[in-house]
Amino acid sequence: MAAKPAPPRWPSDADPVFIAFCEAGLWSGLGKSALTHVPTAGITRPGLITKEALLRIPRVAASRAERLISAWIAATPEYDLAQVIVPAGISAYAVPGLIDALGDAAATVLEDDPWRIVGVRGIDVGQADAVARAMFGGFERDDPRRARALVGEALREDNNNGHTITPLEDVRDSLRTWGIPDADTACQASIDQGLVVHRQFDGYDALSLRVLADDEKSIARDIARLTKSSRKWGTAASLKKVSKGLDSAQSRAVELARTEGVSILTGGPGTGKSRTVGTVVELAEKHSQHIVLAAPTGRAAKRLAELTGMEAMTIHRLLGAQGKEGGFLRGRDEPIEADVVVIDEASMVDVRLAAALLAACEDGTHLMIVGDEAQLPSIGPGRVLADLIDSDAVPVTYLETLYRQAAGGQIAKLAAAVRKGDLPPVEMDESKEVVIVATNGSGQAAHRTVQLVTDSIPRALGIETSEIQVVTPVHRGAAGTKELNYALKQKLNPGPGAVSGFDVGDRVIATANYLDASPTGYANGEVGVITRLSDKGVTVQFASGTADVAGKALRDLVHGWAITVHRAQGSEWQAVVVVAPPEAGRLMSRSLIYTAFTRAQKHLSIVRTPGPALAYAVRERALRPRRTTLAERLRELMPACS
């Protein structure tokens, strides 16, 4: 690797906005090493950019100097914006995202209304206030523009709890606590601006962000469109042949995937959802129907691929996600090329993603939605799977028979209780299927977790370490994935970790797609083992082949002994150690505990910390009903189907 260029040394009279702009890499064509020489070339503010000055930079000849000047001129909207936000303490790195959202006239827009940046790229009202202060020297707390922005802020806060619609009364309360007495005028102003819409919900006045209301509206319309436009594929006779090993509910689900535009397959873990999907794949192949499989997380997609023997990917990849703010390549103009689309682990799909997915399904595409309402809800707003089921607009198959081995065992009993909201005391019996380990806090919990994985479980139950998975709700903290993986590595595969903390023999998991890696590409969610270290990086043996991982890609490779519950959804292991630390806070819910517990096939260790958090989560924190409008919109558009 080349030596990093020294950071530029700016004289004290250099323009701070100019410095921030250049150092954020916003002057395109100006590399890090050229930047080092910009101050010495005498360029310390925009007015000093001349061809003569640029020529004083090493390795800059006439043609490059000219290109730099045109690039500078082309970056005028960006620089104008930087002049507005940098003095307010907002990083120049935020500039491109803000230009994306507000357009090339962003600086002018903010001069008219600094609070227009609220909600863009996570910018909050405090930061917008700083922009206003920097621009005008001060402002009134109840400035109408500020009040209008706060309506959006109140809705976004509610969206963070999963709701897509908020009672007007709640918005009034929030505005009052922020010092806006005249909430109704503010709400009306937001509606007039087009960012917020009004709707009756459960008989009271309520508001939604327009984007979310539009998403729910378009999901409902697209479900209706796909339902209407579908034509049957395959034949009843071949269906009968492929579904020989299936029970009657499972075969009905395969039949629906063949005959209906949109269908849902639901049921708890171990009821054969994936097996049923496997049969749909088989039938589709028999009839030369192009079928694609996708799931919300990389790990779930990988698992789906393993179970069906077919390629599967994240929904984002299926849609051609363009990056942070970029939207999707696939959409109405360029739909997904498939006859049948299967989405697994659909409980984790939010309204934004569902709307994008449905828009990208062209008329005639068969969509099969597979998931379990009792498992993790989406991180983003909405409860799309549950709403689709509740609406009665789409045919649903419920799988109820538990096929997983030890169906009458302790794990199954505990899981069934948790699903209903009970956390019964576990009797420690001979089977040692479920073991509760009490600890005094997350530090000790981490310590006991390592003992369980490296010693107790292999010794007492004869389960190999490679078949044991640690699952925790969070990444950070003493009992988060990072610390746990660190501690597990010390025992399971100690070493200096010379390359990015890795040694030969480490279990790793990919957290991003590197489909062009050599010799074999790999996808987010793939699990592997480090087989070689070099001065550049590491070689990983994935199930699909080996890949050399170096440079930036090393950051998207993490140790895989401990993973989050979110990433574990869809996968199973012989033995699972669940850690439930207090740091998980509000993340702890019935669905999270249920998902975590049901990952275990033969043995479940539950590492507890003091306090009622676990019992409280299971008993009281059932997926707090999310307020959404999707089910109602579907009922308005479509007749009940059962």
Place this chain on the structure above:
DNA sequence: GCAAGTTA
């Protein structure tokens, strides 16, 4: 705020 997804 936590938790997932993504690229030139």
